[in-house]
Amino acid sequence: MKLITRNTDYAIRALCYIAKNEKKVLSVKGLVKESKITKPFLRKILQHLNKKGFLKSTRGKGGGFVLMRKPGLIRVREVIEAFQGKIQLSEHVFIKRLCPHIKVCKLKKALDGIEKNAIRVLNSITIKDLIKNLAR
Amino acid sequence: MKLITRNTDYAIRALCYIAKNEKKVLSVKGLVKESKITKPFLRKILQHLNKKGFLKSTRGKGGGFVLMRKPGLIRVREVIEAFQGKIQLSEHVFIKRLCPHIKVCKLKKALDGIEKNAIRVLNSITIKDLIKNLAR
DNA sequence: TTAAATGATACCATATTGGTATCATTTGTC
């Protein structure tokens, strides 16, 4: 029951690294050295980030990726949702048929609350926030 | 990314139903009617609840299950953990190798906070709370 | 003795996640 899958985790790291080198066009090859992820897997992740509008790619020799937006405008919540779909922790209702108790169910309300909190927190953090502390 | 799996969901419902009929020994057969779950699957869930100390079973003809503790002492968090293991939302650290940034990582801190909140909320809800509203 | 119950366990089906491989296309450089 992880909030963040490996895909997403890698994606966030990749974005951080690209953000630290703003302006430069970074190829997968360059990123592989930093991240210790295999090349084909990282490629897949970057391609996805490209499709979802976080990165802009340039093809051909000397190509690579740059950020589409400023790091301060990329929210962790968005990255998570790009890879894992909308954050929905509160699915609890007897399979799919709508439970007759849903209006009064304390558990449902609790789960909704937890979800809301998670979304709020994750939405408040941007890539900029993450690279600030990582001195290295 | 659900906080509660089907197993757990069913288990909670079963506990609620048994709690509403305190004192009575309820067999799987009886519960099946109420819950619309198949018998073998429900059996598995009840057996697990038994092993984990939520229910006490009596075997043989006329046997079945009763609660081991008062509904007010059965916390939703415990039931979740009995089926899904410890609530751990915050796994984010470059696979398993401990990330060098873990001390300062804002994301890690955020995830920890979300997890803490979830545990707190789920720990505050008992089976008693859940059956209070379900008039039926 | 029999029927009704749970205990234990092994098994299968499905979905999700994690990861690899391959071919096609673009583009800078010689």
Next chain:
DNA sequence: GACAAATGATACCAATATGGTATCATTTAA
């Protein structure tokens, strides 16, 4: 134009977790 270096698209495989079924053994009341 040839070639190499890059991404695009896509198909595929492996591992794991979840959801669910089946079967045989054991206990117990009547």
